[in-house]
Amino acid sequence: MNIHRIAALSAVALAASFASSGAFAQSKCGLGNGKKASGEPIAIGAVVGKTGPDDFSSSAQAAAAYFKCVNENGGIHGRPVEYLVADDQWNPETAAQVASKLVKDRKVVALAGNTSFVECGANAKMYADEGVMVVAGTGVPRECFNAKNYVPVNSGPRISATIAAMYAAQAYQSKKMVCIIPNIPSLGNWACEGPKAWGKAHGVEVETIAIDPGSADATSVMLQAASKKPDTIIMNVPKGILVPMLAAAEQQNLGKKIHFVSAAPAYSADVPKAIGPYWNKNFAVNLEFNPLESQGPDNLNWQAVMNSHGAKTDPRDTFSQAGYLAARLLTETLLKMDPKKIDRASVTEALRKVGDFRSDILCNPFYVGAGSRHNANNAGPMVVVDGNGFTAVSKGCLTADDPELVDVRADEKKLGLK
Secondary structure, eight states: OOEEESOOOOOOOOGGGGGGGTTTSOOOOTTOOOOOOOSSOEEEEEEEBOSSSSOBOHHHHHHHHHHHHHHTTTTBTTBOEEEEEEEOTTOHHHHHHHHHIIIIISOOSEEESOBOSSHHHHHHHHHHHHTOOEEESBOOSGGGGSOTTEEESSOOHHHHHHHHHHHHHHHHOOOEEEEEEEOOTTTHHHHHHHHHHHHHHTTOEEEEEEEOTTTOOHHHHHHHHHHTOOSEEEEOSOHHHHHHHHHHHHHTTGGGTSEEEEOGGGOBTTHHHHHOGGGTTSEEEEOSSSOTTOOSHHHHHHHHHHHHHSOTTSOOBHHHHHHHHHHHHHHHHHHTSOGGGOOHHHHHHHHHTOOOBOOTTSSSOBOOOSOSSOOOOOEEOEEEEETTEEEEOSSSOEEOOOGGGHHHHHHHHHTTOO
16 A cells, blocks of 8 residues: 655646745644644545556645644644545556555545545445545546545536536637547546536537547547547646647647637646647636636645645646645634544534635635535636746636536525525
8 A cells, every 4th residue: 555644746846936926925724833733643544546647646745735734833733634645546446445444444534635537436435334524635537526425625527628618619609529538437428528518508519539548649539539620629638648639739730720628637837838839828728726826815825835845846736726725624624623522423524514615716615515415616717828827818717507516506505605
Protein backbone atom coordinates (compact mmCIF):
# COMPACT_ATOMS: atom_id res chain seq x y z
CA MET A 1 0.00 0.00 0.00
CA ASN A 2 1.48 3.31 -1.12
CA ILE A 3 0.67 5.69 1.76
CA HIS A 4 2.24 9.09 2.38
CA ARG A 5 1.86 10.89 5.72
CA ILE A 6 1.39 14.59 4.98
CA ALA A 7 3.98 14.25 2.25
CA ALA A 8 4.34 16.28 -0.92
CA LEU A 9 3.25 14.38 -4.03
CA SER A 10 5.22 15.47 -7.08
CA ALA A 11 3.84 16.77 -10.40
CA VAL A 12 4.64 19.52 -12.88
CA ALA A 13 3.69 22.96 -11.55
CA LEU A 14 4.51 26.63 -11.55
CA ALA A 15 4.66 27.44 -7.85
CA ALA A 16 5.96 30.96 -8.34
CA SER A 17 3.20 32.05 -10.72
CA PHE A 18 1.19 33.74 -7.98
CA ALA A 19 4.00 35.79 -6.47
CA SER A 20 2.58 39.04 -7.79
CA SER A 21 -0.96 38.37 -6.57
CA GLY A 22 -0.29 38.30 -2.84
CA ALA A 23 0.21 34.56 -2.71
CA PHE A 24 3.02 34.95 -0.20
CA ALA A 25 0.74 36.45 2.43
CA GLN A 26 0.56 34.65 5.75
CA SER A 27 -1.38 31.39 5.53
CA LYS A 28 -4.30 30.93 7.91
CA CYS A 29 -5.87 27.64 8.85
CA GLY A 30 -7.59 25.87 11.70
CA LEU A 31 -7.27 27.58 15.06
CA GLY A 32 -4.53 29.86 13.74
CA ASN A 33 -2.75 29.98 17.10
CA GLY A 34 0.76 29.08 15.95
CA LYS A 35 0.97 26.16 18.40
CA LYS A 36 1.95 22.73 17.13
CA ALA A 37 -0.64 20.05 17.85
CA SER A 38 0.68 17.12 19.87
CA GLY A 39 -2.35 15.20 21.11
CA GLU A 40 -3.88 11.95 19.88
CA PRO A 41 -3.89 11.97 16.05
CA ILE A 42 -7.10 11.96 14.05
CA ALA A 43 -6.74 9.67 11.03
CA ILE A 44 -8.09 11.04 7.76
CA GLY A 45 -7.55 9.24 4.45
CA ALA A 46 -7.55 9.87 0.73
CA VAL A 47 -7.40 7.71 -2.40
CA VAL A 48 -5.85 9.23 -5.53
CA GLY A 49 -4.79 8.14 -9.02
CA LYS A 50 -1.15 9.16 -8.83
CA THR A 51 0.59 6.63 -11.06
CA GLY A 52 -0.99 5.66 -14.38
CA PRO A 53 -1.95 7.53 -17.57
CA ASP A 54 -1.60 10.84 -15.67
CA ASP A 55 -0.70 12.06 -12.18
CA PHE A 56 -4.12 12.86 -10.78
CA SER A 57 -3.26 13.66 -7.17
CA SER A 58 -3.34 17.46 -7.05
CA SER A 59 -6.34 17.66 -4.70
CA ALA A 60 -4.65 15.49 -2.07
CA GLN A 61 -1.46 17.53 -2.34
CA ALA A 62 -3.41 20.67 -1.48
CA ALA A 63 -5.29 18.89 1.32
CA ALA A 64 -1.95 17.68 2.70
CA ALA A 65 -0.62 21.24 2.72
CA TYR A 66 -3.74 22.50 4.49
CA PHE A 67 -3.63 19.77 7.13
CA LYS A 68 0.07 20.53 7.72
CA CYS A 69 -0.90 24.12 8.36
CA VAL A 70 -3.71 23.01 10.67
CA ASN A 71 -1.29 20.84 12.67
CA GLU A 72 1.08 23.78 13.11
CA ASN A 73 -1.80 25.94 14.34
CA GLY A 74 -3.34 23.92 17.13
CA GLY A 75 -4.72 21.00 15.15
CA ILE A 76 -8.27 20.01 16.04
CA HIS A 77 -8.27 21.52 19.51
CA GLY A 78 -4.86 20.04 20.17
CA ARG A 79 -5.21 16.85 18.16
CA PRO A 80 -3.14 16.66 14.94
CA VAL A 81 -4.49 15.31 11.67
CA GLU A 82 -2.73 12.19 10.41
CA TYR A 83 -3.37 12.36 6.67
CA LEU A 84 -2.93 9.06 4.86
CA VAL A 85 -2.86 9.17 1.05
CA ALA A 86 -3.10 5.95 -0.99
CA ASP A 87 -2.37 5.57 -4.71
CA ASP A 88 -4.95 3.50 -6.62
CA GLN A 89 -2.74 3.44 -9.76
CA TRP A 90 -5.87 4.01 -11.89
CA ASN A 91 -6.82 0.39 -11.14
CA PRO A 92 -10.23 -0.45 -9.60
CA GLU A 93 -8.91 -3.53 -7.80
CA THR A 94 -6.05 -1.54 -6.30
CA ALA A 95 -8.48 1.22 -5.38
CA ALA A 96 -10.63 -1.26 -3.45
CA GLN A 97 -7.61 -2.73 -1.67
CA VAL A 98 -6.07 0.56 -0.53
CA ALA A 99 -9.42 2.05 0.51
CA SER A 100 -10.21 -1.04 2.56
CA LYS A 101 -6.91 -0.68 4.40
CA LEU A 102 -7.60 2.97 5.13
CA VAL A 103 -11.16 2.38 6.32
CA LYS A 104 -10.94 -1.03 7.98
CA ASP A 105 -7.32 -1.22 9.14
CA ARG A 106 -6.34 2.40 9.76
CA LYS A 107 -9.83 3.31 10.99
CA VAL A 108 -9.96 6.74 9.35
CA VAL A 109 -12.84 8.88 10.63
CA ALA A 110 -13.37 10.34 7.13
CA LEU A 111 -11.65 10.81 3.78
CA ALA A 112 -10.86 14.15 2.16
CA GLY A 113 -9.19 15.28 -1.04
CA ASN A 114 -9.83 12.08 -3.03
CA THR A 115 -9.01 12.44 -6.73
CA SER A 116 -9.52 9.41 -8.95
CA PHE A 117 -11.06 8.09 -12.14
CA VAL A 118 -11.80 4.65 -10.70
CA GLU A 119 -12.16 4.65 -6.94
CA CYS A 120 -15.74 5.93 -6.66
CA GLY A 121 -17.15 2.93 -8.48
CA ALA A 122 -14.87 0.55 -6.64
CA ASN A 123 -15.55 1.90 -3.15
CA ALA A 124 -18.86 3.78 -2.90
CA LYS A 125 -20.73 0.77 -1.49
CA MET A 126 -17.98 0.00 1.03
CA TYR A 127 -17.95 3.60 2.25
CA ALA A 128 -21.71 3.44 2.80
CA ASP A 129 -21.53 0.04 4.49
CA GLU A 130 -18.78 1.27 6.83
CA GLY A 131 -20.53 4.57 7.55
CA VAL A 132 -17.58 6.72 6.49
CA MET A 133 -17.94 9.98 4.55
CA VAL A 134 -15.72 11.15 1.71
CA VAL A 135 -15.33 14.88 1.03
CA ALA A 136 -13.63 14.39 -2.32
CA GLY A 137 -11.57 17.07 -3.97
CA THR A 138 -12.27 15.87 -7.48
CA GLY A 139 -14.99 13.43 -8.47
CA VAL A 140 -14.91 12.09 -12.02
CA PRO A 141 -17.21 9.15 -12.95
CA ARG A 142 -20.94 8.98 -12.30
CA GLU A 143 -20.63 7.05 -9.03
CA CYS A 144 -18.83 10.01 -7.43
CA PHE A 145 -21.98 12.10 -7.78
CA ASN A 146 -24.52 9.38 -7.11
CA ALA A 147 -23.50 7.98 -3.72
CA LYS A 148 -24.82 8.99 -0.32
CA ASN A 149 -21.42 8.91 1.39
CA TYR A 150 -19.37 10.50 -1.41
CA VAL A 151 -19.37 14.31 -1.63
CA PRO A 152 -17.24 15.85 -4.41
CA VAL A 153 -16.36 19.51 -4.00
CA ASN A 154 -15.93 19.95 -7.75
CA SER A 155 -18.73 20.06 -10.29
CA GLY A 156 -17.51 17.03 -12.26
CA PRO A 157 -16.83 16.35 -15.95
CA ARG A 158 -20.48 16.13 -16.94
CA ILE A 159 -21.43 19.52 -15.51
CA SER A 160 -18.18 21.14 -16.65
CA ALA A 161 -18.58 19.85 -20.21
CA THR A 162 -22.23 20.91 -20.27
CA ILE A 163 -21.28 24.48 -19.34
CA ALA A 164 -18.55 24.43 -22.02
CA ALA A 165 -21.12 23.31 -24.59
CA MET A 166 -23.56 26.00 -23.48
CA TYR A 167 -20.83 28.60 -23.90
CA ALA A 168 -19.89 27.33 -27.37
CA ALA A 169 -23.48 27.54 -28.52
CA GLN A 170 -23.76 31.06 -27.17
CA ALA A 171 -20.37 32.42 -28.24
CA TYR A 172 -19.89 30.58 -31.54
CA GLN A 173 -23.50 29.68 -32.46
CA SER A 174 -22.32 26.07 -32.63
CA LYS A 175 -24.85 23.53 -33.85
CA LYS A 176 -22.77 20.35 -34.04
CA MET A 177 -20.27 19.23 -31.42
CA VAL A 178 -18.06 16.25 -30.63
CA CYS A 179 -17.27 15.40 -27.00
CA ILE A 180 -14.03 13.45 -26.36
CA ILE A 181 -13.88 11.45 -23.14
CA PRO A 182 -11.89 8.48 -21.68
CA ASN A 183 -13.74 5.17 -22.04
CA ILE A 184 -13.56 4.47 -18.30
CA PRO A 185 -16.76 2.75 -17.02
CA SER A 186 -19.45 5.19 -15.82
CA LEU A 187 -17.53 8.08 -17.34
CA GLY A 188 -17.46 7.83 -21.13
CA ASN A 189 -21.17 7.86 -21.92
CA TRP A 190 -22.32 9.64 -18.75
CA ALA A 191 -19.97 12.64 -18.83
CA CYS A 192 -20.75 13.53 -22.43
CA GLU A 193 -24.47 12.83 -21.97
CA GLY A 194 -24.73 16.20 -20.19
CA PRO A 195 -23.85 18.22 -23.29
CA LYS A 196 -25.90 15.79 -25.39
CA ALA A 197 -29.03 16.15 -23.21
CA TRP A 198 -28.68 19.93 -23.14
CA GLY A 199 -28.04 19.98 -26.88
CA LYS A 200 -31.12 17.90 -27.65
CA ALA A 201 -33.27 20.45 -25.86
CA HIS A 202 -31.64 23.37 -27.69
CA GLY A 203 -31.20 22.14 -31.24
CA VAL A 204 -27.52 21.23 -30.93
CA GLU A 205 -26.22 17.82 -32.07
CA VAL A 206 -23.54 16.31 -29.81
CA GLU A 207 -21.66 13.07 -30.58
CA THR A 208 -19.28 11.22 -28.22
CA ILE A 209 -15.86 9.75 -28.93
CA ALA A 210 -14.65 7.53 -26.08
CA ILE A 211 -10.90 6.87 -26.03
CA ASP A 212 -8.58 4.49 -24.20
CA PRO A 213 -6.64 6.84 -21.87
CA GLY A 214 -3.64 4.52 -21.80
CA SER A 215 -3.14 3.91 -25.50
CA ALA A 216 -5.14 6.39 -27.59
CA ASP A 217 -3.27 7.83 -30.58
CA ALA A 218 -3.71 11.60 -30.45
CA THR A 219 -3.60 12.15 -34.21
CA SER A 220 -6.09 9.37 -34.92
CA VAL A 221 -8.50 10.72 -32.31
CA MET A 222 -8.34 14.25 -33.70
CA LEU A 223 -8.85 13.06 -37.28
CA GLN A 224 -11.80 10.91 -36.17
CA ALA A 225 -13.36 13.90 -34.41
CA ALA A 226 -12.80 16.18 -37.39
CA SER A 227 -14.33 13.60 -39.77
CA LYS A 228 -17.68 14.16 -38.08
CA LYS A 229 -17.53 17.77 -39.30
CA PRO A 230 -18.32 19.50 -36.00
CA ASP A 231 -18.08 23.22 -35.47
CA THR A 232 -16.94 22.62 -31.85
CA ILE A 233 -14.88 19.88 -30.18
CA ILE A 234 -15.31 19.50 -26.42
CA MET A 235 -12.18 18.14 -24.75
CA ASN A 236 -13.14 16.24 -21.58
CA VAL A 237 -9.81 14.53 -20.78
CA PRO A 238 -7.02 14.86 -18.17
CA LYS A 239 -4.32 17.44 -18.79
CA GLY A 240 -1.69 14.81 -19.58
CA ILE A 241 -3.85 13.52 -22.44
CA LEU A 242 -5.13 16.93 -23.51
CA VAL A 243 -1.77 18.51 -24.36
CA PRO A 244 -0.67 15.93 -26.99
CA MET A 245 -4.15 15.91 -28.49
CA LEU A 246 -4.08 19.67 -28.98
CA ALA A 247 -0.61 19.31 -30.50
CA ALA A 248 -2.06 16.80 -32.96
CA ALA A 249 -4.97 19.14 -33.72
CA GLU A 250 -2.48 21.93 -34.37
CA GLN A 251 -0.52 19.76 -36.79
CA GLN A 252 -3.73 19.27 -38.76
CA ASN A 253 -4.58 22.99 -38.38
CA LEU A 254 -7.98 22.03 -36.99
CA GLY A 255 -8.15 25.05 -34.70
CA LYS A 256 -8.62 27.34 -37.67
CA LYS A 257 -11.90 25.78 -38.73
CA ILE A 258 -13.21 24.12 -35.55
CA HIS A 259 -13.73 25.75 -32.16
CA PHE A 260 -12.12 23.92 -29.25
CA VAL A 261 -13.46 24.12 -25.70
CA SER A 262 -12.67 22.07 -22.63
CA ALA A 263 -13.95 20.93 -19.28
CA ALA A 264 -11.98 21.89 -16.18
CA PRO A 265 -8.85 19.68 -16.49
CA ALA A 266 -7.37 22.16 -18.99
CA TYR A 267 -7.41 24.92 -16.40
CA SER A 268 -3.87 24.79 -15.02
CA ALA A 269 -1.21 27.49 -14.87
CA ASP A 270 1.15 25.51 -17.10
CA VAL A 271 -1.32 24.63 -19.88
CA PRO A 272 -1.13 27.84 -22.00
CA LYS A 273 2.65 27.55 -22.35
CA ALA A 274 2.47 23.79 -22.88
CA ILE A 275 0.01 24.03 -25.79
CA GLY A 276 1.72 27.04 -27.37
CA PRO A 277 0.75 30.26 -29.18
CA TYR A 278 -1.38 28.51 -31.82
CA TRP A 279 -4.17 28.30 -29.24
CA ASN A 280 -3.97 31.92 -28.10
CA LYS A 281 -7.57 33.19 -27.70
CA ASN A 282 -8.63 30.04 -29.52
CA PHE A 283 -9.25 27.59 -26.67
CA ALA A 284 -12.00 28.20 -24.10
CA VAL A 285 -12.10 26.35 -20.79
CA ASN A 286 -14.73 25.91 -18.09
CA LEU A 287 -13.71 26.48 -14.49
CA GLU A 288 -15.25 24.46 -11.67
CA PHE A 289 -14.25 27.27 -9.31
CA ASN A 290 -13.42 30.96 -9.54
CA PRO A 291 -10.12 31.84 -11.27
CA LEU A 292 -6.78 30.75 -9.83
CA GLU A 293 -5.64 34.37 -9.56
CA SER A 294 -8.87 35.74 -8.05
CA GLN A 295 -8.33 38.08 -5.11
CA GLY A 296 -10.91 36.79 -2.62
CA PRO A 297 -9.56 36.05 0.88
CA ASP A 298 -10.09 32.30 0.59
CA ASN A 299 -8.35 32.03 -2.76
CA LEU A 300 -5.43 34.11 -1.50
CA ASN A 301 -5.26 31.85 1.53
CA TRP A 302 -5.17 28.76 -0.70
CA GLN A 303 -2.21 30.28 -2.54
CA ALA A 304 -0.49 31.17 0.74
CA VAL A 305 -1.03 27.69 2.21
CA MET A 306 0.41 26.07 -0.90
CA ASN A 307 3.49 28.28 -0.76
CA SER A 308 4.04 27.91 2.98
CA HIS A 309 3.16 24.23 3.47
CA GLY A 310 3.13 22.63 0.01
CA ALA A 311 5.98 21.75 -2.31
CA LYS A 312 7.09 24.05 -5.10
CA THR A 313 6.28 21.26 -7.52
CA ASP A 314 2.69 20.85 -6.27
CA PRO A 315 0.30 22.03 -8.99
CA ARG A 316 -1.54 25.29 -8.45
CA ASP A 317 -4.56 24.25 -10.49
CA THR A 318 -8.31 23.91 -10.18
CA PHE A 319 -7.95 20.48 -8.54
CA SER A 320 -5.65 22.02 -5.95
CA GLN A 321 -8.36 24.56 -5.13
CA ALA A 322 -10.74 21.61 -4.69
CA GLY A 323 -8.43 19.81 -2.29
CA TYR A 324 -8.00 22.95 -0.23
CA LEU A 325 -11.77 23.34 0.02
CA ALA A 326 -12.29 19.68 0.94
CA ALA A 327 -9.69 19.85 3.73
CA ARG A 328 -11.02 23.16 4.98
CA LEU A 329 -14.65 22.02 5.01
CA LEU A 330 -13.71 18.92 7.01
CA THR A 331 -11.45 20.90 9.36
CA GLU A 332 -14.14 23.49 10.09
CA THR A 333 -16.61 20.68 10.75
CA LEU A 334 -14.22 18.93 13.16
CA LEU A 335 -13.45 22.16 15.02
CA LYS A 336 -17.14 22.49 15.91
CA MET A 337 -17.05 19.08 17.61
CA ASP A 338 -15.87 17.95 21.05
CA PRO A 339 -12.32 16.71 20.30
CA LYS A 340 -12.74 13.91 22.85
CA LYS A 341 -15.80 12.57 21.07
CA ILE A 342 -14.53 12.57 17.51
CA ASP A 343 -15.08 9.21 15.88
CA ARG A 344 -16.34 8.01 12.53
CA ALA A 345 -20.03 8.02 13.45
CA SER A 346 -19.95 11.52 14.95
CA VAL A 347 -17.96 12.93 12.02
CA THR A 348 -20.37 11.40 9.51
CA GLU A 349 -23.33 12.89 11.37
CA ALA A 350 -21.66 16.30 11.57
CA LEU A 351 -20.80 16.35 7.86
CA ARG A 352 -24.36 15.53 6.85
CA LYS A 353 -25.45 18.67 8.72
CA VAL A 354 -23.25 20.95 6.59
CA GLY A 355 -25.84 23.02 4.79
CA ASP A 356 -24.29 26.36 3.86
CA PHE A 357 -20.50 26.28 3.42
CA ARG A 358 -19.39 29.48 1.69
CA SER A 359 -16.15 30.44 -0.03
CA ASP A 360 -15.14 33.00 -2.64
CA ILE A 361 -13.53 30.09 -4.50
CA LEU A 362 -17.02 28.67 -5.10
CA CYS A 363 -19.69 30.23 -7.30
CA ASN A 364 -22.52 29.23 -4.93
CA PRO A 365 -22.92 28.03 -1.32
CA PHE A 366 -21.89 24.41 -0.86
CA TYR A 367 -23.73 21.80 1.15
CA VAL A 368 -23.64 18.12 2.07
CA GLY A 369 -27.05 17.31 3.49
CA ALA A 370 -28.62 13.89 3.89
CA GLY A 371 -29.43 13.33 0.24
CA SER A 372 -28.77 10.11 -1.62
CA ARG A 373 -26.36 11.85 -3.99
CA HIS A 374 -24.29 15.03 -4.13
CA ASN A 375 -23.55 17.60 -6.86
CA ALA A 376 -23.78 20.89 -4.98
CA ASN A 377 -21.19 22.56 -7.19
CA ASN A 378 -22.88 22.97 -10.56
CA ALA A 379 -21.82 26.40 -11.82
CA GLY A 380 -18.59 27.95 -13.07
CA PRO A 381 -17.12 30.68 -15.30
CA MET A 382 -15.47 30.35 -18.71
CA VAL A 383 -11.99 31.57 -19.65
CA VAL A 384 -9.91 31.59 -22.82
CA VAL A 385 -6.20 30.96 -23.24
CA ASP A 386 -4.53 34.37 -23.54
CA GLY A 387 -0.76 34.38 -23.96
CA ASN A 388 0.72 32.44 -21.06
CA GLY A 389 -2.45 32.75 -19.01
CA PHE A 390 -6.22 32.90 -19.18
CA THR A 391 -8.76 35.70 -19.58
CA ALA A 392 -12.40 35.57 -18.46
CA VAL A 393 -14.92 35.45 -21.30
CA SER A 394 -18.16 34.83 -19.41
CA LYS A 395 -20.01 37.32 -17.27
CA GLY A 396 -19.53 35.62 -13.91
CA CYS A 397 -20.50 32.00 -13.33
CA LEU A 398 -22.65 29.97 -15.72
CA THR A 399 -25.07 27.49 -14.16
CA ALA A 400 -25.38 24.10 -15.82
CA ASP A 401 -28.74 23.46 -17.50
CA ASP A 402 -28.55 19.68 -17.16
CA PRO A 403 -31.79 17.67 -16.83
CA GLU A 404 -29.97 15.28 -14.49
CA LEU A 405 -29.88 18.03 -11.82
CA VAL A 406 -33.63 18.05 -11.18
CA ASP A 407 -33.29 16.29 -7.81
CA VAL A 408 -30.30 18.45 -6.85
CA ARG A 409 -32.30 21.61 -7.53
CA ALA A 410 -35.06 20.23 -5.29
CA ASP A 411 -32.54 19.66 -2.48
CA GLU A 412 -31.23 23.20 -2.87
CA LYS A 413 -34.73 24.57 -2.65
CA LYS A 414 -35.37 22.65 0.57
CA LEU A 415 -32.15 24.08 2.05
CA GLY A 416 -33.17 27.59 1.01
CA LEU A 417 -30.11 27.99 -1.23
CA LYS A 418 -32.01 28.71 -4.45
